[in-house]
Amino acid sequence: MKIPFNKPYITGNEIVYMGEAIKSGKLSGNYDFSKRVKALVKAKYDLEGIFLTPSCTSALEMGALLVDLQPGDEVIMPSYTFTSTANSVLIFGAKPIFCEVNSKDMNIDVDKIESLITSKTKMIIPIDYAGIPCDIEEIMLIAEKYNLIVMHDCAQSYASLFKGEISGKRAHLACYSFHDTKNYNCGEGGALIVNDTSKRERASFIMEKGTDRTKVVQGIQERYSWVEKGSSYLLADVLAAMLLAQLEQEGEITKKRKNILEKYIEWYNELSFKHDLKIPVYSKDKHPNAHGFWMLLPNRSMRDEFLKRMEKNGISAYIGYIPLHSAKMGLKLGYKPEDLEQTENFAGRIVRMPIYAGMREEELEYVQRHAKYELESLLVNNDDNR
Template sequence: MLFLTPFNRPHLTGKEAHYMYDAVYEGKLSGNGKYTKLCQQFFENRYGFGKCLLTTSCTDALEMAALLTNIQPGDEVIMPSYTFVSTANAFVLRGANIRFCDSRSEEPNIDTELIDSLITPRTKAIVPVHYAGVACDMERIMALAAKYNLWVVEDAAQAIDSYYTFSDGTKKALGSIGHLAAFSFHETKNIISGEGGMLAINDERFKARAEIIWEKGTNRSSFFRGEVDKYGWVDVGSSFLPSEIVAAFLWAQLEHLEQIQQRRKAIWQTYYEGLQEWATRHGIGLPVTPPYASNNAHMFYLVCQNLEQRTALIEHLKKNQILAVFHYLSLHKSPFYAPRHDGRELPHSDRFSDCLVRLPMFYDLDVERVVDELIKF
């Protein structure tokens, strides 16, 4: 009898319940306490982010970014079509028009060669998405942003512990390059808290206001630091701050980040080495990592020749108790946004929508079993 291999299984380090228990008996559950501060300091110190604020989700972090960049109705925001709906929703909620950009031919990230042609006097921001934790060409994106005076918001939902190398050899963590960056700690990510996210603020102009928006539009944090003698409603904002229970769970994960990453990279390498010959024989693409990017082993994906081949592959694995999934559908063709799209064809985005399949990826995965079943296909 075959046991089910799920697409994902959340990994526990062993300290999650202990720290959550400790948070309860600290007597402060509402957030911005001991564990929130520990997590935020960890990211700032390890990756060089300017200021970090934990959020209840990556979606919330993106919505904060849209507020901070003062997106107004009619403003235009450039992003890939091949991304999760939250990337677009955060800016659509502020009234923005989305200018969807195609993916690169060899991998799903935004084709930076096409961005220039999409910039108009209404363009306010570029939102690169580091798909699979692999860097977009951030040097080119930041150059375009400087040339046209645009904001850059990195959607780094999948990109924790991943890096970009500039042409001069300088290496920087993804999420530390753009003016703002959003991360996810959803249970499918490398480092998890069930649901959860973080906003990284790398531009000094946003730091004070970000904290106010984070605290429901009040200067409450300044009050507790003794910087003001009372606090009140001073700006727009919302309830973006997670509880200490969420932060305590996340802290247990962060203490084991290196161990988690080492294991995930070993699984990724086993996939790559085990499937190279088979993939070449069947015309199936393996993940591509550009020379300027690192690999954080967030996911392992295949690019089939067509939709029919992908459907058959997923069905073959399912019959053998292995769950693999396709990923995003091109947002420019979605029922919600298709009527607003400008009609441009985005063939590479559509190809990845039809052909890309994600394989199981989690800490205690029996990866050899998945490789063996794929080779039988």
Template sequence: MIPFNKPYMTGDELYYIKDAVNRGKISGNGYYTQKCHNFFKKTVGFRNCLLTSSCTDALEMAAILIDIKPGDEVIMPSYTFVSTANAFVLRGAKIVFADSYTNNPNIDANSLKKLITPKTKAIVVVHYAGVACDMDLIMDFANENNLFVIEDAAQAIDSYYKDKPLGSIGHLATFSFHETKNIISGEGGMLVINDERFDKRAEIIWEKGTNRSAFFRGEVDKYSWVDVGSSFLPSDVTAAFLFAQLENLQKIQSRRKILWNNYYNDLKQLESEGLLKLPEIPSYATSNGHLFYLVCKNIEERSQLISFLKDNDVFSVFHYVSLHKSPFYIEKNTNVELKNCDTFANQLLRLPLFYDLHMEDQNKIINLIKSFFQKNQSL
């Protein structure tokens, strides 16, 4: 079976983990945590960042930092993972779901204006598949209405909006290093802080609501409980694993982009024949090779294609179920119609894409897809 995903190891992960252990400090905010922070600041250009145990943790930190309270409204796409919504629901927010574009799973920026009310506090955007949302338009709406913007950039490492790295545009941003992402640490995430007013409080929330980090820097004579917070920081063992990956970022990205382009170029003919739809990258965005998907004509065709690929030892998967149709949401809210979101929920299919995917295996997948659609076309 060709799997959907296979975690890639650079070869240095165990070496750095052993080094972290030998240094005698494997709890959070150690030597390798700082090396990862410095990488993102110096190499990527983020002004400030904090590693977290997951992207979910980073989102929860963002919700605390912008002071979400019961009754506040937060706009976000319905086509996203549940963590995007849960982080704000936990603080009492009402989630207002927005639709996707017709040709792109990202949030339809043009729909935001009608969703903003006096209770709106933030807009959360999700850069699906590492492809940028229309950030200029989104930031314009936010600035006009005094709203915070959080970038859920879980899938968006090494991807850009115009010349800006994703995660550097909103007030806050979050990343994932889950084993399904381009750069991994098993579980792991990061909060990026682009607004300096959040710097000090973010560190306190990160350290369980204490000023512990300031104490170790010698800025205070003792540390104590000064704010809400939790244990959001990861072990330095996790950071050591992550650093080995970061050192190989461009190598990993180069390989994934080759695989992404192979799919796109070899399946383009099927799209030109009207048999399926492929990802559409807006002129302001780039692809980081995170995932490759195709869009079938309907849910029945997608189910048939999944079964056909599985019967031929290829594991493909669909993605998100529309959050606005989830039992948890419907129980507490009136149902809304988001046609484009439902289209992607019912028709989008992700294909295997990982560093160690061999060319012969990718060619097999491509040929199987071609044979499936050619057979269906002849029926």
């Protein structure tokens, strides 16, 4: 059997809506389907200031423009994140300051943030790894204390809840990804949420190449002109049509993924050697969207051997991120691997297991059977590996 790490889920309505979008002749951004997506997100999660973008990467960049990030500014973020989190500040001449992650959810270690704050710190960008919300409440308190902006990179956590609210609702800015590796996708897509109402008008200028074209679209004025620095950050309406089909079925997609996640947790709990492995701590305040399931193995060599064996069985499990501070670019920025020991340690031991909404019972059972066998032979029968 071949088990991919991820498989985009298609609801069936995508092609219908995309056809309608094409027939309407309104193919670029902010037309009917974009409006419908925003209305749905507002109705379901009480989010406003929604700007649909071509990716989460572009949403992060748009956010950095919006807060006027300058050369020399410092931005604190976990080292254990995707390159886009760091690039979004680096391209404006600002400096990513990498923070450790904790092993309970692989998110930023809140206890280590304050020691990284200097007079140059402007922003914090936490992420929600594998869809588990970070400790946003504590992060917002730190931000308030030092007058910092928080841009929450929720690339993996659309529909995850923190204390009953969607992840992304509490920070000043938040970014989602609708890339085809995510739970709900339109191929490539994203959104910037501007929770800070005072920044919304400027965001609309930045998104529209630095013009006030939105005012023309809204019928407020006849012509538009150059009013700001900006770029092109609109999601084409044809893709918004695909996204609408996905978000209309979000409950169904999430339910399917949660079902798989729960079965992974049950499987883990029944392992006689589970104490040699660690899985995320699922706290009662956090309801992840089941974007991922991961385990920490005792050491890197065992992790690498486990992945090799899974691959031999046709199963694509995955290592997660390579920490940014010890990646080629991180080293160029002056970091050394030992600068963030916790992150190096956890990132070297993590395994992400396959999970997708369309995963069949027999596929999951196949993964679990092989994973149990291989883990058992590595952990129990082979003490030399410890």
